[in-house]
Amino acid sequence: xPEVTQTPSxxxxxxxxxxxxxxxxxxxxxxxxxxxxxxxxxVEFLVSFYNNEISEKSEIFDDQxxxxxxxxxxxxxxxxxxKLEDSAMYFCASTWLAPSYEQYFGxxxxxxxx
Amino acid sequence: DAKTTQPNSMESNEEEPVHLPCNHSTISGTDYIHxxxxxxxxxxxxxxxxLTSNVNNRMASLAIAEDRKSSxxxxxxxxxxxxxxxxxxxxxxTGGFKTIFGAGTRLFVKA
Numbered sequence: 001x002p003e004v005t006q007t008p009s010x011x012x013x014x015x016x017x018x019x020x021x022x023x024x025x026x027x028x029x030x031x032x033x034x035x036x037x038x039x040x041x042x043v044e045f046l047v048s049f050y051n052n053e054i055s056e057k058s059e060i061f062d063d064q065x066x067x068x069x070x071x072x073x074x075x076x077x078x079x080x081x082x083k084l085e086d087s088a089m090y091f092c093a094s095t096w097l098a099p100s101y102e103q104y105f106g107x108x109x110x111x112x113x114x
Numbered sequence: 115d116a117k118t119t120q121p122n123s124m125e126s127n128e129e130e131p132v133h134l135p136c137n138h139s140t141i142s143g144t145d146y147i148h149x150x151x152x153x154x155x156x157x158x159x160x161x162x163x164x165l166t167s168n169v170n171n172r173m174a175s176l177a178i179a180e181d182r183k184s185s186x187x188x189x190x191x192x193x194x195x196x197x198x199x200x201x202x203x204x205x206x207x208t209g210g211f212k213t214i215f216g217a218g219t220r221l222f223v224k225a
Contacts, residue, residue, distance in 0.1 A: 099205035
């Protein structure tokens with residue numbers, strides 16, 4: 001069965017450093033997403049991406065965040081200058097197109113900012 | 115985005131059926147009802163979805179009320195591995211078809 005993969009599984013960084021989280025969505029999917037989950041809290045939508053541009057973003061997704069699909073397979077989330085409150089699990093997801101299709105989520109990257 | 119209401123937690127015995135309810139009284143005609151679950155320390159996992167008719171797959175069944183204002187996820191025989199947080203989510207034709215998660219229902223399964 002196809003799956004979304006994410007690397008690394010755990011990233012530790014110092015406050016103020018830039019991090020890039022990587023995802024490989026399912027190959028024929030068209031919509032890509034990033035979500036985050038702070039420990040003990042609910043999963044929060046960050047951004048959706050379609051046709052090489054951001055389709056929608058949440059209030060959390062401020063200027064410190066950016067997304068990119070640098071080639072035909074990878075989808076990345078960059079945090080320019082990490083803060084302590086960016087510590088969370090970050091999940092990548094992808095879907096074919098319409099809301100009638102399910103989203104597939106990756107296993108997540110645990111980001112720890114010290 | 116239309117809102118869903120789920121109980122905070124439910125408990126079940128192993129090998130018994132579980133009925134997880136969800137209310138979504140403000141659902142629009144184009145919203146699909148999706149269920150996902152999140153096992154401990156894992157990413158959300160798709161379970162099932164439907165629009166108007168009841169649906170069955172290898173994991174579960176979804177029963178949708180005739181007025182679509184509520185639905186029930188049915189696990190036919192709960193196992194210990196089914197202990198997770200279950201999310202009832204409406205996905206419509208908003209930009210990006212994003213998934214908005216609520217708090218979900220935490221299912222406890224007793225051996």
